[in-house]
Amino acid sequence: MNLPSITVSQLNTYVKKLFDTDLMFASVIISGEISNYSPHYKTGHLYFTLKDASSSLKAVMFAGQARRLRFQPENGMHVFAMGRVSVFERDGVYQLYVNELIPDGEGALTAAFRQLKQRLEEKGLFDPAHKKALPAYPKKIGIITSPGSAALQDMLNILGRRYPLAEIVLAGVTVQGQTAPLEMIGALRAFNERTDVDVLILGRGGGSAEDLWCFNDEGLAWAVYESHIPVISAVGHETDFTICDFVSDVRAPTPSAAAELAVPDAADLLRRIKTLSDGLNTAYMQKINAVRSQLRMLFAQRDFSDPGRFFVPDKLKIESLRLQLAAQTEKTMQQKRLQLEKNVTALEKLNPLRVLLRGYAMVETDAGVVQSVDALHIGETVWISLHDGSLTAQIREIKRRENDGPTHL
Amino acid sequence: MVQRTYEQAEKRLEEIVNELQKGGKTLDESVKLFEEGALLSDFCLQALKNAEQKITRLGETNADEAQV
DSSP states (O other): OOOOOOOHHHHHHHHHHHHHHOHHHHSEEEEEEEEEEEEOTTTOOEEEEEEOSSOEEEEEEOHHHHTTOSSOOOTTOEEEEEEEEEEETTTTEEEEEEEEEEESSSOHHHHHHHHHHHHHHHTTTTOGGGOOOOOSSOSEEEEEEOTTOHHHHHHHHHHHHHOTTSEEEEEEOOOSSTTHHHHHHHHHHHHHHOSSOOEEEEEEOOOOTTGGGGGGOHHHHHHHHHOSSOEEEEESSTTOOOHHHHHSSEEOSSHHHHHHHHSOOHHHHHHHHHHHHHHHHHHHHHHHHHHHHHHHHHHHHHHHTSGGGGTSTTHHHHHHHHHHHHHHHHHHHHHHHHHHHHHHHHHHHHOHHHHHHTTOOEEEETTEEOOOGGGOOTTOEEEEEETTEEEEEEOOOOOOOSSOOOOOO | OOOOOHHHHHHHHHHHHHHHHHOOOOHHHHHHHHHHHHHHHHHHHHHHHHOOOOEEETTSOTTSOOOO
16 A cells, blocks of 8 residues: 555654644643642653543643742642643644742742641641750850841840840841842751850741741751751741741740740849848848847756755746745834834833923932932032923922821822 | 759759758758858859840851840
């Protein structure tokens, strides 16, 4: 048979030419779901099928473009695939040559983030058991951030105000862009070669998701995981979450918050020292007082060992005896006083002057009071006392009473 | 006093206060503890009041003060 014919290759070449000259095929955006995803581990090309409910389309993304992807395509993922439609001559199939893939529903970054997070989580990088405690009183704090940034200044201000005892060791790095992860990894490793730094703060101030993207680097995540120094991540604002936040030992919502987490507050410490100091004084004074009262007791005991101690136990008895003595003395004194008064009264009655008052006279000589006429001679001088004076007289006559009976006055 | 960190000083001060509060010490021991405690609390207060933040750059020796 010699029918006019063309070869398979000729047909495929012709078809390919038709496709390639059609501007419609030069740049298309296809929406579909990825299936049969099979990256070629040697070349890095990605092969997959895009499908919708009723139809499917072969697609390939060469390594050059695939490397720029920030997320990992996966089966079942809805994507927009941009590229050109052409024919693969060898197999006689047409397919989509993809330049760029955009996840549908979530952003490329979001997808990448989700995937990396899941992968690292499966490998145990976020395991709470692996997380290290922060030192209560750090001596040296390593800060890995952009030098001259507001975030750094904020951290230095807070650290200086709260706990100036801690020395700061600063590692200036770029915190966005392609080189950032490697610089940060280098700083982490350099700090880990030292033995004097006991906590690290890794972070930067706020920015767009793109700006913060370098903190989602897998290599950086491993470097944080492998750090034997505790790492506080402090990336962006409170609402920003990065892989770094999950793998770090402590996540701070902001750089300022990281500085507060890293150190105690000197004001609290001052209060604490004052409390301890008060406690010290009180406990000491208690001891001194205890010793003092012990001494007093000892002194008291020494009195007991004295011979005189036998009187001491019955102090009450002594006291009562003393009171009795006083009462007795008082009583005796009283009796004496009464006796004295009686005597004085009696004495008073015997006072010769009282007799003279009644008109009697007392006659005396040198020999004393004259009681009998027999004691006198004629011409003798006598003294006569009356109640208001005395007289001197000479005896002229003596008459003796004959009946010597009782004297009647 | 031997060179010690703030943390060590505070910890020791706390121990001393606890020891004294527990009691059972001789007067001599109490006096020694009190004197040590008083020195420690002075040290801590001075450290907190007089400390000045020191900043160096990674890779520099500690003597070089960084300009930030």
